[in-house]
Amino acid sequence: MTEFADNSILVLLDTLPDGALAKSSAGLLGGATALGTPVALLAGNPTELVAAVQNAADLGAVHVLLADTAAASKLSVTTVDALEAASRLVNPQAVLISNSVEGRDVAGRFAVRASTGILVDAVDVARDDQGIIAKHSVFGGEFLVESALTYGMPVITVRHGAIEARAEAKPLQRKDLDLSASENRAADVISFEAAEVNTSRPELRGAARVVSGGRGLGSAEKFELVGQLADELGAAVGASRAAVDAGYVPYSYQVGQTGVSVSPQLYIALGISGAIQHKAGMQTAKTIVAVNQDADAPIFDVADFAVVGDLFSVIPQTIEALQAKKAES
Ligand SMILES: Cc1cc2nc3c(=O)[nH]c(=O)nc-3n(C[C@H](O)[C@H](O)[C@H](O)COP(=O)(O)OP(=O)(O)OC[C@H]3O[C@@H](n4cnc5c(N)ncnc54)[C@H](O)[C@@H]3O)c2cc1C
CATH class of the missing domain: 3.40.50.1220 (TPP-binding domain)
Known part of the structure; x- marks a missing residue:
């Protein structure tokens, strides 16, 4: 028997360059909890992600999967490799990803690899009698519409700050993922320079x-x-x-x-x-x-x-x- 629940919802959490969890994490795990059993995935350098792993459990992740992608210099593709490995392990009913620039990139690539559908920029997620649905604010916010896949596991990108639901803290259950890099073509990251932040104000995306x-x-x-x-x-x-x-x-x-x-x-x-x-x-x-x-x-x-x-x-x-x-x- 697998250690993951049948109603597992896999959540890819964004992290900041210093390894901290992105603000979008609380809403993603809150939404996942409303749908089923949240399983968080973190990809990066394990030594920098120790606090983020614990924080993911504090925000409601029942399991926290950790993929060591520190050695990789490929843009997005290594995270997609990690997501693919996690999805194979967990067999989730849905995958939730932040609707950030990186999140959208990873979501699109992963959906193609998993041969499944993608529902973008959701402002909420729910279940109806047929399965998981995403809600979207469209036409300048004039209409709230619902979308769902006719079959398969939806990959859903969630708008920052849109989901208010929060999950209760869970005891940490960490699992390190075995990751084999795909040979998929990808852009190489040659150098990385953090943008200088010269304001103490909160970041616009995700601000309360x-x-x-x-x-x-x-x-x-x-x-x-x-x-x-x-x-x-x-x-x-x-x-x-x-x-x-x-x-x-x-x-x-x-x-x-x-x-x-x-x-x-x-x-x-x-x-x-x-x-x-x-x-x-x-x-x-x-x-x-x-x-x-x-x-x-x-x-x-x-x-x-x-x-x-x-x-x-x-x-x-x-x-x-x-x-x-x-x-x-
Ligand atoms: C394809 C496309 C994409 C676009 N994307 C975006 C987008 O992402 N974001 C966006 O914002 N716009 C976007 N626009 C532009 C959009 O259509 C508007 O032109 C723009 O939002 C207008 O900005 P504004 O309200 O600041 O200016 P204005 O429409 O000129 O309004 C200024 C307002 O200020 C008020 N005002 C003036 N002085 C005072 C005062 N002293 N005190 C109080 N009120 C005062 C006026 O009464 C007026 O209502 C897009 C347009 C197109 C065609």
Whole structure:
């Protein structure tokens, strides 16, 4: 008898360059627990992943599989090799992967190898009477649709921050995977240089709170107001495409269809009209606050709290009130 449950859900967890678990892990393991028995897979250098292995169990993984891919210099393919080995061992009912750039790459390659279907950018996962389904927020968040495979094991990529369910901690059961590298063609990683992070703010993708600014900010200098409010709230900073195109902030800040998709607990939109392409990347936020001087701005259609007014008057007052509240406590 195999040591893995019949309803095992294999979860590939992303790790950061320092070996820490990516923030997406809690939601992935929460979603997997709602579907069955979560089995986590970590690929990388085992000596750097000791804490991540324990953290995966703390976040609800019943088993933690560890694949030593330290010697490999192949982009994505070694992780796919590890996923294939893990899948053969566990025989899961579904595979959950983060909808990150790397995750999408690995998911697509793995689905081809496993001759199965892929359901991308899920905002939730569930079971119905026929099996596992993924839920997707589509057409700029206007519709919530469900997808499923007609047969086979679905490979599902999950949007960061979208799944709120969390699993209870489990005692650590670790298993090291035997990995034989496939001879599949792959890009070689010749060198690796970590991008310099010169901000103490949370990363936009996966942040619990996001403050975004649009063309209404008017200039790069004035855009700093967005950062000031974000810092008061411990939030990440985002932007509309118009703000990015105008050079107020780099492209990496762009939220929307052609930028980053976020699902934070709180999303504050400042001077953003609410074009469908922007809403596509933020409409699944749990609470949306919009500040716009145009009462008919489409962003108000999706806002839980609408402030009609000049942001240059509203935001400094908001910051003052937040600071006063902090000083009181
Ligand atoms: C293929 C395609 C992909 C795209 N992808 C994206 C994407 O990923 N993300 C994205 O954001 N956009 C995207 N866009 C662009 C999108 O259509 C809009 O042009 C863009 O989102 C508009 O940005 P904005 O809301 O900042 O600017 P605007 O639409 O110009 O809105 C500015 C808003 O600021 C308000 N305002 C001005 N001054 C003040 C003030 N003092 N106080 C309060 N409010 C004020 C105005 O009333 C207005 O509503 C895409 C477009 C295309 C065609």
